[in-house]
Amino acid sequence: MANMYDISIPPLVLTLNNLSNILKKGETYADTKKIEHTVLLNGRLFPDMFALTRQIQIATDMSKGAGARLANIEVPKYEDDETSFVELQARIANTITFLEGIKPSQLENAETRHIELMVRKTKLEFTGLDYLSRWVKPNVYFHVTTAYNILRHNGVELGKLDFLGPR
Amino acid sequence: MANMYDISIPPLVLTLNNLSNILKKGETYADTKKIEHTVLLNGRLFPDMFALTRQIQIATDMSKGAGARLANIEVPKYEDDETSFVELQARIANTITFLEGIKPSQLENAETRHIELMVRKTKLEFTGLDYLSRWVKPNVYFHVTTAYNILRHNGVELGKLDFLGPR
Numbered sequence: 001m002a003n004m005y006d007i008s009i010p011p012l013v014l015t016l017n018n019l020s021n022i023l024k025k026g027e028t029y030a031d032t033k034k035i036e037h038t039v040l041l042n043g044r045l046f047p048d049m050f051a052l053t054r055q056i057q058i059a060t061d062m063s064k065g066a067g068a069r070l071a072n073i074e075v076p077k078y079e080d081d082e083t084s085f086v087e088l089q090a091r092i093a094n095t096i097t098f099l100e101g102i103k104p105s106q107l108e109n110a111e112t113r114h115i116e117l118m119v120r121k122t123k124l125e126f127t128g129l130d131y132l133s134r135w136v137k138p139n140v141y142f143h144v145t146t147a148y149n150i151l152r153h154n155g156v157e158l159g160k161l162d163f164l165g166p167r
Numbered sequence: 168m169a170n171m172y173d174i175s176i177p178p179l180v181l182t183l184n185n186l187s188n189i190l191k192k193g194e195t196y197a198d199t200k201k202i203e204h205t206v207l208l209n210g211r212l213f214p215d216m217f218a219l220t221r222q223i224q225i226a227t228d229m230s231k232g233a234g235a236r237l238a239n240i241e242v243p244k245y246e247d248d249e250t251s252f253v254e255l256q257a258r259i260a261n262t263i264t265f266l267e268g269i270k271p272s273q274l275e276n277a278e279t280r281h282i283e284l285m286v287r288k289t290k291l292e293f294t295g296l297d298y299l300s301r302w303v304k305p306n307v308y309f310h311v312t313t314a315y316n317i318l319r320h321n322g323v324e325l326g327k328l329d330f331l332g333p334r
Contacts, residue, residue, distance in 0.1 A: 001168040002278050002296050011300045045212070045320045111169050124334065129169050133178045138331055141308030142315075149316045153212045164305055167291065 004111050005104035008070055008132055012063045012140065013099050018165045019059060019144050020092045022158060026052075026151045027085040033155075037085055043150045052150045056088050059143035060095040066136040067099045069115050070128055071106035171278050172271035175237055175299050179230045179307065180266050185332045186226060186311050187259045189325060193219075193318045194252040200322075204252055210317045219317045223255050226310035227262040233303040234266045236282050237295055238273035 030040050044051045050058070057080055068075040076098055082088045113128035126135060145163065152158050197207050211218045217225070224247055235242040243265055249255045280295035293302060312330065319325050 002171060002174060004169060006296065007169060007174060007300055011304075014301070015305070045316055046322070049319060129173065133174055134181065134331070137178075137304060138182070138308055139327075141305055142312045142327070142330055145309045145312035146316060148309075149212050149313060152216060153320075155213070160306075160309070163309055164301070 003104065003107075004070065004109075004128065004132070005102075005107040008066060008107065008110075008136070009099050009102055009104075012066060012136075013096055014165050015140055015144055016060070016063060016092050016096050016099075018163055019056065019147060020089060020096075022144075022148055022151060022162050023056065023085060023088060023092070025158060025162065026154075026156050029151075029156045038083075040151065040154060040156075041083070041085070041088075043154050045146070045150060045153060049146075052147055053082060053088065055143045055147040055150065056091065057082065059140055059147065060091050062136055062139045062143070064095050064098055065117070066132065066140075067102050069117070069131065070110040070113065071102045072110075072113065073102075073106070170271065170274075171237065171276075171295065171299070172269075172274040175233060175274065175277075175303070176266050176269055176271075179233060179303075180263055181332050182307060182311055183227070183230060183259050183263050183266075185330055186223065186314060187256060187263075189311075189315055189318060189329050190223065190252060190255060190259070192325060192329065193321075193323050196318075196323045205250075207318065207321055207323075208250070208252070208255075210321050212313070212317060212320060216313075219314055220249060220255065222310045222314040222317065223258065224249065226307055226314065227258050229303055229306045229310065231262050231265055232284070233299065233307075234269050236284070236298065237277040237280065238269045239277075239280065240269075240273070 026040050030037050041053045042051045064076050078091060082091055111127065111129040115126045115128055115131040117124050148158060148163050193207050197204050208220045209218045231243050245258060249258055278294065278296040282293045282295055282298040284291050315325055315330050
């Protein structure tokens with residue numbers, strides 16, 4: 001058996017720390033190559049896909065939503081107005097601070113908690129465990145991987161260890 | 168508390184089924200647009216990143232390795248010689264069949280099982296739970312997302328529901 005806290009909060013914090021490091025490498029690359037930051041921040045893999053900034057906003061949204069809903073506390077609201085690496089780093093850092101403030105005891109029995117969320121106009125309902133396994137994890141990894149892929153596609157030198165984190 | 172089987176085998180099977188559907192859409196797109204299959208199969212987001220075929224090989228490797236190691240049975244060997252959509256679909260289907268053959272009882276106490284694996288020349292050691300949370304899940308989602316992104320970057324019409332699966 002696995003503890004709900006162990007399979008949610010620490011892996012999310014690790015992933016967000018990795019995202020922060022990936023983004024930092026993107027910023028350093030832009031500065032070294034004298035590329036305007038907005039070029040990378042608006043980078044995307046296809047015209048109707050979300051740009052880098054939005055990928056980071058969604059990855060952090062999914063993470064704060066997961067911590068809050070599994071702990072049964074209010075989901076923090078963000079303004080979604082970041083336009084720089086500094087502001088995106090602050091968003092990631094705030095999300096990590098929020099998650100690190102959640103105690104294992106708040107996630108006791110979270111696996112059976114009834115979770116509802118609105119996605120556009122559709123109400124989704126999950127058990128806590130399905131919410132984590134079938135919604136949060138795939139979504140967070142999807143958007144962090146896509147942020148990585150956008151930077152990689154633009155020439156930033158990243159390797160899978162940047163995505164997985166230090167061992 | 169969450170059962171190790173519930174947080175490993177069904178999410179992996181779901182993700183592989185989604186990968187199969189994504190790949191099917193890629194094949195249909197190639198046929199509709201009269202694009203040689205190898206163009207998509209060799210597609211990549213940057214010259215030194217892995218191509219689509221390799222992304223699928225790694226996603227399935229990570230999945231079969233996870234099922235086998237957590238159940239403490241032998242990891243199936245694949246030849247890694249797929250050169251077509253049909254062969255890649257067979258690889259995904261074989262992996263799903265392998266995972267579906269694993270019983271929940273085989274994963275009892277898998278969270279504390281000592282897991283060792285060689286990655287190139289480095290030995291990695293994990294508890295079963297860390298192996299699943301810090302290695303398998305991020306790696307599988309990374310390679311499935313990158314397969315999705317390669318196809319999306321090449322114009323295949325995919326949406327996040329293709330990645331997340333039916334609800």
